Amino acid sequence: MTGKPGRTARGGAQTSAGDLLDLVRSGQAVTRGALQQLTGLSRATVGQRLDRLFRAGWLREGAGGPVDSPLGGRPAITLEFDGSHAVVLAADLDTRHARAALLTLTGEILAERSGALVVEDGPEVVLAGLGRWFAELLTETGHAPESVCGIGLGVPGPVDTGTGRVVQPPMMSGWDGYDIRGRLSRAFTEHTGTGTGPVPVLVDNDANLMAYGEQRTGYQDCRAFVLVKVSTGIGAGVVVDGAIYRGVDGGAGDLGHIRVGTEGLCRCGSYGCLAAVASGGAVARRLTEAGVPAASGSDVRELLAVGHPEAAALAREAGRQVGDVLATVVTLLNPGVLMIAGDLAGTPFLTGVRELLYQRALPRSTAHLDVVTARLGERAGLIGAGALVVEHLYAPERVEERLAALGV
Template sequence: MAQTAAPRTTAGHLLELIRTGQAGTRGELLSLTGLSRSTVGHRLDQLFAAGWVASAPGQLSTGGRPSVRLTFDTTHAVVLAADLDTSQAHAAVLDLAGAVLAERRGELRVADGPETVLDTLADWFTGLLDGLGAAASKVCGVGLSVPGPVEFNTGLVIRPPIMPGWDGYPIRDRMRAALAERAGTEPLLPVLLDNDANLMALGEQRADWPDCSTFMLVKVSTGIGAGVVIDGQAFRGIDGGAGDLGHIRLHDQPDARCMCGSYGCLAAVASGRAVAGQLSGLGVAAESGTDVRELLDAGQPDAVRLAREAGQRCGEVLATAVTLLNPGVLMIAGDLAETHFLTGVREVLYQRALPRSTRSLQIVTSRLGDRAALAGAAATVVEHLYAPEQADLRLAATLADQPATT
């Protein structure tokens, strides 16, 4: 006998309706849930007591009395988020709507290992909170973006080609402990981490393309990776390996050695690091995708030619990906996004992909820039913590800790 789904009538479910904009008044909650007025009132009292919902005067109702608009209070807590690249990091404190309240960028090498990197991030986060005058108790969670494959459910980085020392390391435990040590509290904060391309895709899709059911982002930086959002959810594959575009093999590049140890990978031919290496071979000083971008901005001829050729090679692979996934939006992000690399992608992609696959396709560049991964990390934390089931558990614990009133 088939089981019926549990009714979506808890305080957490009401919060989801309010947070996602599906309901903004008590009347709309009554209509959508079928609950009694007293039950809705009781659930809302719990959400008000926790500080998760706020109210404000709305439009006049048909009876002449102003309705009360219910909103998710995005100021009652903050999220800590960090975006790690190979040699740089970007850390921020954000409100629950994803607005950046304070941020810090600086040099931080993932090759220095997880202990050094995570302890440094904890110092940065603590300094940012102090600068805002925000107590550590206001932090509801931490989101981390890393340049490697992540097994999302366990929070472990798995065999990362450019993150020596991080494979299987307990990042969540270390981050919690480092923050707790600095705040003098127990290490109870939830810490969520994901691959940088996944979080960039989520951040961009949530911000500007919320109605796009299949969204694909390709990050071209030190390496090449892709994030795919399908029906509002990041598609990660079985164990976080989805989107590893840079390690698709090119049939005619058997001598191009990749950082993963294999030969012929797209990243070994068309990434920012690869183009920098090609330029170095021509006597042009370049070590990274950032250096290539600076040369392109200056109009350096060899950089222009090689970036366009790299885009063409990426376009070959993307023609297959677009035919397979049929996305509505393909976003190119990273160091080489708004350069001749994009021209090369367009040239080959439209030649090789089926016209049916590209008929409704928009090829665009990043809207959020270097804040995309931060936005995605913050959204991941908020959507996890305030999902109905998790919200109900947290709500029960929050209300149990509040002093009884007489």
């Protein structure tokens, strides 16, 4: 989980220790001389600010050995972010299933688990279950609760990231406006017995975090990246210039509720939403009506995995319906990568998407577009959630506050 590309810390003597850490994490400056050259700070000032980062355990000398100094003279020792001084917990909720993981600060998954957690059981039950899973992951890896610097959570609904609360989520009955941050922090404390105070919790939409994880690990040079998750519902995550685009109040990317007709009752109460006719849940209903039992998008995924012909045909048709909508998305955003993820992300669905997308969108909009399937699979949301926590906690504006709290 490196820093965001393209950031340049300037500002002379006002450049903080947080700015220096950001430059090292992003790879823009990995020696003392390079930091001096890029920031305009004196050697002594750079040394003082780096010393605070060393004492906090956030920075260390690189293992790659000396490199040529941009200021000339003797070869310089490289600097690197020390991703071993803390760990991050992450969880990704689907409607009937969840995954949780313990990650390093650089995004390596140390341990994970998955199982049934049904969002309709309500936040109290689900978040208590995640707290128990977190405690088990720490015990399994031998990490102390105090080593956890933050928790990231992805949920299948729109999120006001300022408060961490979901806003009118169609698939999360009983969660609207609920204090997810506070309850998950308490659940972590209750199950681990830690007395170090509340652990920071960040909450975001699951498709946003999947897009963030995929873009950062495989497409860092892509300035406009779109991921579409098609499972029980349909949602999209958009990453522009290395940052998640959420809209005014977290509602960006809610493709599932674009009206495409008048048929099909959606969970939101409207008729004709894209999710009501082309999601994994919609395909499952059509299969059941045809005599092939399927309760959810995950059941459809299992049928597609064994090559079930009717499931494949319905998935392809769903892909065509989604592709018709994505032609507008591609024309509006002009992304370099359009990634399909979720239960239906296979050949039949992708074929349908491509058929309508390239038919309806102008050639100019798709000339430099790659339409691909997810690389990270079910881990994408976990990796994205972990990255979100790290970027939040080690952002330049927050580093000074945290160093002061550590007494450094």
